[in-house]
Amino acid sequence: MPHLAHVALVVRDYEEALAFYVGKLGFELVEDSCQPEQDKRWVTIRPPGASGDAATILLARAATAEQQLVVGDQAGGRVFLFLATDDFDRDFTAYTAAGVEWARPPAVQPYGKVAVFLDLYGNRWDLIEFAPGHPGAA
Known part of the structure; x- marks a missing residue:
């Protein structure tokens, strides 16, 4: 059955992207392998605690x-990626302490608690804890 395997996120530099996503957000480095014939690397990451069969982000x-x-503008200024959490307050506090920039403060919506943060390039992400009963809820 088809499934989403990777989402490509265009970055300026592998190391600075890894420093942000792995260092600040706590993402897991899944793979980092050299592809010398193409002068690039195959670098994939995933959020902490994500299952092994979950889609990864290809840097x-x-x-x-x-x-x-x-x-920094892959979605034309709209939220590009949605990071679901089982504990919004824990992750909001940790990301704030790590220096993550918030574009929109936390708000409670019918679908859950959400805030918008910017990655190191300015892409917009939702940090969201879905409301109980919502299809995205854990």
């Missing part, structure tokens, strides 16, 4: 001027 280094233009 794709921008290799052209056109790709450089979308670093």
